Amino acid sequence: MENKKQLEQITNCALCGNMCKDSCPVYLATGNETVTPQKKARLILYEEKTFLKDEKGFFDVMFQCAMCGACKLNCLYDNFDLRDFIQEGRNKAFKNGMLPEETRKRVETFVNFGNPNGERELIQKGKGEIGYFVSCSTYNDKPLLKSVEKILTKSKEQVQEFGGADICCAAPLYYAGDMDGFKKAAEKMKREIEQRKLQKVITNCPACIKMMTEIYDEVGIHLDVEFIHTVGFLDALLKEGKIKVNKANATATFHDPCILAKDIGITTTPRDIIKMLGFDIKEPVYSGKDTHCCGGVPGGKIGDSKLVASVNAMRTSELKETVADVYIAACPTCKVALSNIDIKDVAEVVAEQIING
Amino acid sequence: MSKRGEVPSKFIEKVKGAVGEENISQSECALISYSLDYWLYGVFLSQYGKLPSLPSVVISPKNSQEIQSILKYANEYKVHITPFGAGSGVLGGAIPIEGDAVLNLQRMNKFISLDETSLVAEFEGGIIGANLERELNHRGYSMGSIPQSFHCSTLGGWISTRAVGQFSTKYGKIEDMVLGMEVVLPDGNLLNIKPVPRRSTGPSLKELFLGGEGTLGIVTKAVVSVHPLPERTIKQSFAFPSIEVALDVVRKILRGDAKPAVVRIFDEPETARYFGQIKNKVTIIFISEGETDFVELEGRLIKRIAEENGGETTGEKLVDIWLEKRFDIGLGPIIMQQGGIVDTIEVVSLFKDAANLYNDMASAMRAVEGAISVSGHYSHFYREGACLYITFAGFPKDTSRYYKDTWTAAMEATLKNNGSISHHHGIGFWRKDFMQQELGSHGVELLQKIKFALDPNGILNKGKLIDGK
Numbered sequence: 001m002e003n004k005k006q007l008e009q010i011t012n013c014a015l016c017g018n019m020c021k022d023s024c025p026v027y028l029a030t031g032n033e034t035v036t037p038q039k040k041a042r043l044i045l046y047e048e049k050t051f052l053k054d055e056k057g058f059f060d061v062m063f064q065c066a067m068c069g070a071c072k073l074n075c076l077y078d079n080f081d082l083r084d085f086i087q088e089g090r091n092k093a094f095k096n097g098m099l100p101e102e103t104r105k106r107v108e109t110f111v112n113f114g115n116p117n118g119e120r121e122l123i124q125k126g127k128g129e130i131g132y133f134v135s136c137s138t139y140n141d142k143p144l145l146k147s148v149e150k151i152l153t154k155s156k157e158q159v160q161e162f163g164g165a166d167i168c169c170a171a172p173l174y175y176a177g178d179m180d181g182f183k184k185a186a187e188k189m190k191r192e193i194e195q196r197k198l199q200k201v202i203t204n205c206p207a208c209i210k211m212m213t214e215i216y217d218e219v220g221i222h223l224d225v226e227f228i229h230t231v232g233f234l235d236a237l238l239k240e241g242k243i244k245v246n247k248a249n250a251t252a253t254f255h256d257p258c259i260l261a262k263d264i265g266i267t268t269t270p271r272d273i274i275k276m277l278g279f280d281i282k283e284p285v286y287s288g289k290d291t292h293c294c295g296g297v298p299g300g301k302i303g304d305s306k307l308v309a310s311v312n313a314m315r316t317s318e319l320k321e322t323v324a325d326v327y328i329a330a331c332p333t334c335k336v337a338l339s340n341i342d343i344k345d346v347a348e349v350v351a352e353q354i355i356n357g
Numbered sequence: 358m359s360k361r362g363e364v365p366s367k368f369i370e371k372v373k374g375a376v377g378e379e380n381i382s383q384s385e386c387a388l389i390s391y392s393l394d395y396w397l398y399g400v401f402l403s404q405y406g407k408l409p410s411l412p413s414v415v416i417s418p419k420n421s422q423e424i425q426s427i428l429k430y431a432n433e434y435k436v437h438i439t440p441f442g443a444g445s446g447v448l449g450g451a452i453p454i455e456g457d458a459v460l461n462l463q464r465m466n467k468f469i470s471l472d473e474t475s476l477v478a479e480f481e482g483g484i485i486g487a488n489l490e491r492e493l494n495h496r497g498y499s500m501g502s503i504p505q506s507f508h509c510s511t512l513g514g515w516i517s518t519r520a521v522g523q524f525s526t527k528y529g530k531i532e533d534m535v536l537g538m539e540v541v542l543p544d545g546n547l548l549n550i551k552p553v554p555r556r557s558t559g560p561s562l563k564e565l566f567l568g569g570e571g572t573l574g575i576v577t578k579a580v581v582s583v584h585p586l587p588e589r590t591i592k593q594s595f596a597f598p599s600i601e602v603a604l605d606v607v608r609k610i611l612r613g614d615a616k617p618a619v620v621r622i623f624d625e626p627e628t629a630r631y632f633g634q635i636k637n638k639v640t641i642i643f644i645s646e647g648e649t650d651f652v653e654l655e656g657r658l659i660k661r662i663a664e665e666n667g668g669e670t671t672g673e674k675l676v677d678i679w680l681e682k683r684f685d686i687g688l689g690p691i692i693m694q695q696g697g698i699v700d701t702i703e704v705v706s707l708f709k710d711a712a713n714l715y716n717d718m719a720s721a722m723r724a725v726e727g728a729i730s731v732s733g734h735y736s737h738f739y740r741e742g743a744c745l746y747i748t749f750a751g752f753p754k755d756t757s758r759y760y761k762d763t764w765t766a767a768m769e770a771t772l773k774n775n776g777s778i779s780h781h782h783g784i785g786f787w788r789k790d791f792m793q794q795e796l797g798s799h800g801v802e803l804l805q806k807i808k809f810a811l812d813p814n815g816i817l818n819k820g821k822l823i824d825g826k
Contacts, residue, residue: 008694011404015690017395017445018509022487031417031463031483033444034382034390042403043386051406054385061386074508076687285495306379 001048001088009080010048013041020074025258025292026066026307029314035064035307037071037082044085059098062089063303066293066311067175068258073289090177099176102299107176114166114185115139116300122165127158131198134163135205137297137332144204144332147351151234154354155242160196167192169211175301179219186211186221193225200226202233204332204345206259214263229260230347231270231330238276238350245353247278250325254281254346255315255338256291257331265289270330270346277353282322292318294329294337312337319343362413362456368434372416375426380417380464387415391441391459395506396449396787397700398760401693412439412453417461421541421577427460428575428816429545437819440571442514443485445506447701448785450518450570454820462513465577468492477536477552478583482513482576498583501528501618504781505684513576518783519568521744523683525737526611527618527646528584530781532567539578540566543812552580565807570783571818573811587646591656592676595668596638600624601712603639604735604743606666608708611740613662615655619644619736621679624715626732627748631682632675641668642676692750697729698760699750702767706776707742711735714774715745721766727753728763737780744780764788784822792823 001007018038021027027036034043043061046052065086072081093099099107106116113119116136123134132152138144152159170185189212193201203209209227216223237243252274261267267288274281286292295312298305319327320341327343329335335345373381382388392408393399399409418424431438437457444451453459465483471493472478478498480489486507493499502522504510514520516538521530528534537552550563565573597603603622610617621642623631628640641663645655664670689699706714715733722731730750737744747767753759768778768791778795779788793801804823808815815824 011694012687012690015400015404015693017506017686018443019684019686020508021443022485022508027463028466028488031461031466033441033461033463034384034387036390039390043389045404046389046406049406052385057384057386076685283495285491 006085007048009077010041010045010085012077013038013080013082014045016041016076019076020071023070023074023290025068025070025311025314026064026302028292029310030307034061040065040086041082044089047089055096056098059089059093059096060100060304062086062093063100063103064307065302066258066296067301068293069262070258073262087177090175091179092177094177094179100299100303102305103176103303104299106172106299107178107181110168110170110172110185111181114188115168116172120164120166122167123161123163125161126152128160129197129199130157130159131193131196131201132159132161133201133203133208134161135203135208135332136168137336138204139164141332141335141345144335144345144348147345147348148204148230150351151237151243151347151354155237157237157242159202160198162192162196169208171207171211172300174211174215176299183219183221186216186219190216190221190223193223198225200228202228202230204230204330204347206257206264206331207333210259210263229264229266229330231260231266231273234347234350235269235273238273243350244355245277245350246355248326248353250279251282252279252326252328253284253319253322253324254287255284255294255319255327255329255334255343256287256289257329257334258291258293260330261289261291270328273346273350274328277349279326282324284318284322286318294334296333296337300333316341362453364413364436364458365434368430368436368458369414371430372427375430376416376418376423380419382415382417383413388412391415391444391461392453394441394444394446394449394451396447396452396785397689398698398757398787399449399452401698401756404693409449409452410454410456412459413456415459415461417464419464421539421547424460424541424575424577425545425547428541428543431458431816432544432814435814436816438816439818440517440575442483442511442517443509445510445514446518446785447782448787450783450785450818450821452786454786457819460575462511462575462577466511469578471496471498471583476583477580479552479578479580480512481578482516483511486510486512486515493583494586497586499586500534500581500583502531502534505686508684512579512581516567516576516579517570519781521737521781523736524618524644526620527616530737532564534581535563535567535579536582537580538563538566538576540574540576542574543814543817548574568783570785570822572808572822573817575817587652589649589652590644590646591652592642592644592673593656593659593663594640594642594671594673594675595663596628596635596640596671597668598638600639600715602667603641604708604711606663606668607641607735607738607743609666610659610662611738613658615645615658617643617645617655617659620738622735624719624733626730627734630732632671632678635671640671640675642679644676695752696756697750697752698756699748700760700763701746701748702764703744703746703780703782704767704771704776704778705742705744705780706771706774710774710776711743711745714771714776717774718745718747718767718770721770722747722749722763725751725759725762725766727751727755727759745776768794786820789822
């Protein structure tokens with residue numbers, strides 16, 4: 001640990017009564033005490049003090065976290081984020097070559113192709129100072145990509161669409177603890193944006209926004225660009241009358257993506273859009289800032305594929321309980337993870353109901 | 358790290374067959390995670406890597422049937438089983454003190470059903486209180502059980518320790534809330550106590566498990582009473598010159614048939630800690646909630662009796678401050694990191710002894726060498742008496758000695774003033790030595806016989822509450 005303050009912080013957490021455990025999706029999905037925030041803190045403290053013998057076991061626990069920040073939002077202490085310490089654990093795991101298998105494979109793909117998907121074509125369409133960045137999950141989701149393109153066309157906005165090939169925010173490397181690789185890839189991403197002379201970048205992926213703002217800043221890479229999540233862009237188009245939509249007469253449940261709700265703080269905008277589309281919203285028990293992670297992709301934020309499946313099953317069940325006509329997300333990774341409830345991205349629902357520009 | 362015990366490999370193999378290999382763990386990280394609950398002296402030591410006792414194995418069943426199999430194997434191989442709810446108990450009740458197998462009950466954490474006609478809801482025992490309450494609130498109801506451990510304790514744990522929430526004066530204590538339950542008995546048989554408001558079918562069986570601390574059975578499901586969310590809330594607070602006057606005011610209010618959800622009397626040190634602007638006074642906060650007509654009537658009655666007895670109105674803000682701070686245990690870890698120790702002790706007495714109990718207990722605890730702070734509040738009121746809850750902190754030279762001496766001073770003062778040694782935290786292993794004075798030799802013997810009759814092999818939670826004879 002770098003300093004005394006960090007040691008004090010992790011010890012406070014290790015000696016706490018686990019007062020945030022009720023908010024942790026990884027715990028709730030498994031009932032496993034070892035993955036609760038306070039127990040992770042105890043293990044981090046013990047690793048720091050060299051009390052632990054099973055290094056691999058410790059590193060595995062560091063990857064049994066959704067990195068969603070629920071514990072931070074429900075913490076007794078100000079300015080404490082357990083994720084910073086878990087990230088350090090992941091960084092050490094990477095250095096020691098002790099990544100979980102799924103995470104290792106994801107890093108390997110990234111190293112070979114500059115993205116977590118593998119071989120990809122370059123996407124470069126349109127012109128202008130506003131960019132639409134095709135995130136990795138969006139690249140694989142042709143219906144979503146078509147929907148965004150339809151909206152852009154109807155809105156008559158000048159937008160430069162880019163992505164694919166090896167253009168990636170590098171989130172997979174960050175979550176895997178490969179910080180050197182992450183910094184290099186982040187520098188490359190910065191060049192990709194700067195060479196396109198963009199003032200604003202719109203993207204569907206909350207993780208891309210978190211990386212290119214908060215995490216790039218943390219590693220000393222600053223992008224002088226405004227990042228906008230698609231919901232902000234769509235909300236403005238609807239409110240300014242740049243697009244018009246038919247009204248649905250149905251119920252909808254919105255799944256708050258954890259990064260969008262907890263880290264970026266956007267919870268009302270997607271609901272405003274869904275209401276403008278004419279839906280009656282049916283909230284799940286856990287929504288808004290209290291949302292639960294969808295589980296993500298194996299080897300992503302959570303390194304263990306069985307745990308991904310457990311977290312995913314819990315969130316799926318929570319959403320299904322609302323028995324809504326339509327399920328809507330605002331994150332392409334959530335959409336993939338929750339595909340067995342036929343969830344749509346908010347952009348797809350807008351595109352389906354769009355009348356004209 | 359403390360040495361772990363051993364369990365026969367055949368037991369482990371059989372349990373793997375019952376729960377699946379992935380639900381049984383002997384990894385170092387798992388054993389460390391289930392080695393300790395929130396017994397604060399243990400927590401203090403844990404920062405130095407000194408855990409009281411590592412379990413030998415952690416087993417995480419998903420339902421009652423799996424627990425039945427596990428307990429049958431435990432009897433066959435004479436393996437001690439320590440049930441682990443969520444590890445929030447403060448008396449060491451979930452510590453596997455002999456390196457036992459830990460039975461983790463947290464996979465059983467589901468909401469099952471709500472019966473809006475009968476005002477009851479069913480949950481699995483491993484659900485955390487805050488998650489239980491969220492399920493109910495979403496549907497327009499509340500159980501009204503909000504202990505300080507709300508975010509980290511389970512329904513099964515509340516039942517097993519006879520727990521109490523902060524809103525208990527209106528909604529009752531856990532024994533008032535539980536109508537029925539499912540319990541796996543130590544021999545692996547399943548007992549279903551069906552949910553009805555009351556029955557006359559011999560001694561109440563559910564009482565065996567309300568406070569059984571996992572020694573007499575494993576509570577796997579429970580049906581609890583629920584209330585519609587309140588339509589009106591009134592918050593009031595008053596300042597008084599002494600504990601004696603404040604106790605008398607609450608006594609008169611309850612005698613007037615009022616049932617405020619929250620009633621708390623804070624002594625001078627706690628008044629100063631919570632509400633810095635009020636000096637040298639004792640304060641009472643009240644929260645009345647429910648149907649508007651009742652709440653407004655109750656609010657007027659509280660105000661009248663408080664003011665007639667010299668209460669100075671201190672407004673709604675004090676209640677809001679308490680509501681804001683009520684789960685904040687953040688100072689404890691900070692003190693413990695600096696070498697200090699903190700803990701709380703809750704006891705109960707009749708009104709006639711209540712003030713003396715406070716004075717004797719606080720002064721006895723302050724007299725222990727190393728004490729730096731002893732403060733208290735009364736909460737969880739009855740028409741007949743109240744729970745006294747003391748918080749203490751010390752920076753002694755010998756932490757172990759100070760901790761034990763302070764507890765002994767508190768327990769002796771309680772017994773001297775006709776009080777009971779625990780109101781709602783239970784006994785665990787730490788308070789066990791005082792059970793003889795609490796219950797008398799025949800009382801202890803009766804509990805021992807019950808334990809032996811139900812659990813002749815002493816499988817469940819050995820060394821806690823009572824050992825069988």
